[in-house]
Each structure stands twice: as C-alpha cells, then as structure tokens.
Amino acid sequence: MKCKKILGYLVFACIFGGFLIVNVSYVYADEEEKPLITTEQRSTIVDHCDAMKDSVKSLQRTDSRARVYLGRYYETILTSFMTPLNVRLVENNISNTKLLDNQTNFAARRTRFVNNYITYQQALEDLVNTNCKTEPEKFYEKLVVAREKREIVNHDAQRLKEMAETQVKLVEELKNGVK
Numbered sequence: 799m800k801c802k803k804i805l806g807y808l809v810f811a812c813i814f815g816g817f818l819i820v821n822v823s824y825v826y827a828d829e830e831e832k833p834l835i836t837t838e839q840r841s842t843i844v845d846h847c848d849a850m851k852d853s854v855k856s857l858q859r860t861d862s863r864a865r866v867y868l869g870r871y872y873e874t875i876l877t878s879f880m881t882p883l884n885v886r887l888v889e890n891n892i893s894n895t896k897l898l899d900n901q902t903n904f905a906a907r908r909t910r911f912v913n914n915y916i917t918y919q920q921a922l923e924d925l926v927n928t929n930c931k932t933e934p935e936k937f938y939e940k941l942v943v944a945r946e947k948r949e950i951v952n953h954d955a956q957r958l959k960e961m962a963e964t965q966v967k968l969v970e971e972l973k974n975g976v977k
Contacts, residue, residue, distance in 0.1 A: 858926070875965070
C-alpha cells in the first residue's frame, strides 16, 4: 500500500514536471542569437524596455515557484522512494544494480539541476538589472545568456522526469521478478 502511494507521488511528479517543461514561456526578443543587434531590434528593446523587464520579472517569479515545487518532488522521490527501496534491497540481499545506478544518477542530476537553476536565476537577475533603455545591446546579450541557462535547467528537469519514469519501470520489473 505504501509503495502505491509513493508510486502515485512519483507519477504526479513526472506529470507535473512534464507540464512545466512543455509550458515554457520565453522572454520577448528576436529568436536569432547574434552578438550584434539590428537598429530595428535596438529600437524595439528601447521602446518596450519596461514591458520586457516586467515580463522577465514575471518569468522569474513563475520559474522560482516551479523550481521549489520540482525541487521538493525530486527530494521526495529520492529520499522517500529511491533510497529506502535500495536500502531494503541491500538488507534483504537482493542485488539490483539498475536501481542503484538510477538512484545515483538521479541524485547527481538533482544536484546539477539545483546548481544550474541558481546560475539561471543569477543570469535573470543580471538581465533585470541591465538598463535596456541605455544599453540595449548589453540587455540583448544577457537575454541570450539567460535563455541558454534556462534551456539547461529545462534539460535537467526533463532528464529527472525520465529517470523517475525509469525508476517506476525498474520497480515494476523488480515486483514482477519477485513473484
């Protein structure tokens, strides 16, 4: 019964993580990543500076909440599901290197997710603190950096989702093998 509850949390985390990854909202700017911006882009950045900064601040708040939720779910998956299961397997002399490897990889990716998220938040903060009216080129460059950092965080979240799904499959295989 407890395993079903944990599996329910795991499935919810996977679905929630997938929802956040699919619903990525980007900051307004030209999609091309080039170091020099055109006169038109420069003008657009200067003219819409306040709206762009508001969008970035809104994105910061949204992403911060998402990271907190995902971080809690990742921590729950690791500490309430993966680790206790592997400890029980070792205590019962049941060898399953796939589960141990998945736990190790999940823990490492979770740490990477946290560190990459901090770097991403710093890039967003740097972007918000750039005066886009007087330094539109610098603002655009920092926007490109923030997008790249966000993509890295999204990749980490996707990998964690896949590892959680793998964990469910491995547990099912273990369950079917024990019968």
